[in-house]
Amino acid sequence: xxxxxxxxxxxxxxxxxxxxxxxxxxxxxxxxxxxxxxxxxxxxxxxxxxxxxxxxxxxxxxxxxxxxxxxxxxxxxxxxxxxxxxxxxxxxxxxxxxxxxxxxxxxxxxxxxxxxxxxxxxxxxxxxxxxxxxxxxxxxxxxxxxxxxxxxxxxxxxxxxxxxxxxxxxxxxxxxxxxxxxxxxxxxxxxxxxxxxxxxxxxxxxxxxxxxxxxxxxxxxxxxxxxxxxxxxxxxxxxxxxxxxxxxxxxxxxxxxxxxxxxxxxxxxxxxxxxxxxxxxxxxxxxxxxxxxxxxxxxxxxxxxxxxxxxxxxxxxxxxxxxxxxxxxxxxxxxxxxxxxxxxxxxxxxxxxxxxxxxxxxxxxxxxxxxxxxxxxxxxxxxxxxxxxxxxxxxxxxxxxxxxxxxxxxxxxxxxxxxxxxxxxxxxxxxxxxxxxxxxxxxxxxxxxxxxxxxxxxxxxxxx
Amino acid sequence: xxxxxxxxxxxxxxxxxxxxxxxxxxxxxxxxxxxxxxxxxxxxxxxxxxxxxxxxxxxxxxxxxxxxxxxxxxxxxxxxxxxxxxxxxxxxxxxxxxxxxxxxxxxxxxxxxxxxxxxxxxxxxxxxxxxxxxxxxxxxxxxxxxxxxxxxxxxxxxxxxxxxxxxxxxxxxxxxxxxxxxxxx
Numbered sequence: 121x122x123x124x125x126x127x128x129x130x131x132x133x134x135x136x137x138x139x140x141x142x143x144x145x146x147x148x149x150x151x152x153x154x155x156x157x158x159x160x161x162x163x164x165x166x167x168x169x170x171x172x173x174x175x176x177x178x179x180x181x182x183x184x185x186x187x188x189x190x191x192x193x194x195x196x197x198x199x200x201x202x203x204x205x206x207x208x209x210x211x212x213x214x215x216x217x218x219x220x221x222x223x224x225x226x227x228x229x230x231x232x233x234x235x236x237x238x239x240x241x242x243x244x245x246x247x248x249x250x251x252x253x254x255x256x257x258x259x260x261x262x263x264x265x266x267x268x269x270x271x272x273x274x275x276x277x278x279x280x281x282x283x284x285x286x287x288x289x290x291x292x293x294x295x296x297x298x299x300x301x302x303x304x305x306x307x308x309x310x311x312x313x314x315x316x317x318x319x320x321x322x323x324x325x326x327x328x329x330x331x332x333x334x335x336x337x338x339x340x341x342x343x344x345x346x347x348x349x350x351x352x353x354x355x356x357x358x359x360x361x362x363x364x365x366x367x368x369x370x371x372x373x374x375x376x377x378x379x380x381x382x383x384x385x386x387x388x389x390x391x392x393x394x395x396x397x398x399x400x401x402x403x404x405x406x407x408x409x410x411x412x413x414x415x416x417x418x419x420x421x422x423x424x425x426x427x428x429x430x431x432x433x434x435x436x437x438x439x440x441x442x443x444x445x446x447x448x449x450x451x452x453x454x455x456x457x458x459x460x461x462x463x464x465x466x467x468x469x470x471x472x473x474x475x476x477x478x479x480x481x482x483x484x485x486x487x488x489x490x491x492x493x494x495x496x497x498x499x500x501x502x503x504x505x506x507x508x509x510x511x512x513x514x515x516x517x518x519x520x521x522x523x524x525x526x527x528x529x530x531x532x533x534x535x536x537x538x539x540x541x542x543x544x545x546x547x548x549x550x551x552x553x554x555x556x557x558x559x560x561x562x563x564x565x566x567x568x569x570x571x572x573x574x575x576x577x578x579x580x581x582x583x584x
Numbered sequence: 585x586x587x588x589x590x591x592x593x594x595x596x597x598x599x600x601x602x603x604x605x606x607x608x609x610x611x612x613x614x615x616x617x618x619x620x621x622x623x624x625x626x627x628x629x630x631x632x633x634x635x636x637x638x639x640x641x642x643x644x645x646x647x648x649x650x651x652x653x654x655x656x657x658x659x660x661x662x663x664x665x666x667x668x669x670x671x672x673x674x675x676x677x678x679x680x681x682x683x684x685x686x687x688x689x690x691x692x693x694x695x696x697x698x699x700x701x702x703x704x705x706x707x708x709x710x711x712x713x714x715x716x717x718x719x720x721x722x723x724x725x726x727x728x729x730x731x732x733x734x735x736x737x738x739x740x741x742x743x744x745x746x747x748x749x750x751x752x753x754x755x756x757x758x759x760x761x762x763x764x765x766x767x768x769x
Binding site: 221254261278282288291293294301304310314319320326329334337391395398399402417421424432435436554 | 597605606609610612617625631639645684685703708712714716717719727
């Protein structure tokens, strides 16, 4: 689609006018008349400022640069989308009460019963989702920078096809900014948005995916042609003094009037890539844990969460309004099974039951995680005590008076895994209050919030 | 059938497949949005979606472009056409090595860090962050200031090195006119 519009030509007519005047006095009048007409036409057709192609000066913009950044996003964004959708599946939303985002059943075609093996599944999934999201932010910003002149392309709409395509870009650009924005705010507990994070982030993702798929379908050939137009290896060897603007392209990504470069193309790529790597390096320690947590200077559960003998939490006992009276001698765990089989146990009685220790990770939807040794009573043992040998599901409830994850339904696979337990100790000592004292569930590979803290009731359902 | 296809192409401006692809995408997005509407959250959702675009395209982008342009105009070496170091440039009041990229890189990265972590750095989410984690947001501002300082210090050191190398080169070959070995980022 040629961007050489009538207005473009008008500008060149204006520029050509002085030369015409020099050549022949007779032609001056005609040239002035022509340029006056053209200028009026340009004023009508093309507003000043960013709508003028010559407003844009950067000599680095061009289809090769846009294509390269697009390729990086084409690889990275689907990974973020898929890990995000898998995270949704990890909540087992088909089980009663687990779905934080009801509706749009057709978009839930991919759901499956979330496994408990390998135990690090959710930890890696969410670590990749959050860390890669942060790492790709500089690339997203660079990509938007590279195509921003097209926002002001004139005329704004050339055909119904062009109008629909621009409308689809609202889904792509709005979608990527919305998803990155809500995600980044959510991991910092900055809940300023007037909607449920889960609802908005999931359905916003589908709007973005719809836009991205159509964007890729329409632009893929252009991207491939753009990538072939220059050699990456050569660009990485080209210093500033030898940096030339790209060739003009039909989409007008390269400006009509490039300024002298102040940075080489490789300089820009190194800066963008370096920003990605640096953001990753300053974050990823909160997902790996151990000594690397100290390197996560800005991550919400990085260096800040390093303290001797302490592990990060996503909800304190105080915030959950758990009182000392709740967890003191009056505490009872109620276990329900077959109709009449109900037991009430003190923490002391729980400690007397057969215990098991397992080293399992705890991973938050916000991307941070750690691994620890948990000791407690296997859920299968509790189920057996109330007469259920083949549990089909379990409803785990917490002392906390409210909150979206006060209760959770576990799947048959989760209850039956021998490592799933009602944990009483963390790394050999009683659970700290913020980690769920007197008792909490630990389920391998489940999202953090499905490891219910301050558990006071478990209802086992038998297989039919 | 062929004439219908041609009619679509003339009226619509692209192949029929283009139209079908876009309509499918809008249908998918519309279906997802329906769930947001049913959850009674569409108002905030729509506002944030649009504000995200406006905030980037018409606020963030102009602001950082303007900051970059102002820096380039105000810093010495603006007239050095392209910014490549030229022997003898110092005599004309131009620095041997343009300083712009040694400001752009640390400033850009410090601002990127602030863009991502501003709720923690500025303590805007202090209350909810404490409720969730039991931790304070206080250290984040100091870490950001420290990282910014280190970035500028490293940049200044590498600028000093580049200046030294450039002046050594200029001394070695004072007679040869024309562009010297360029300084690159």
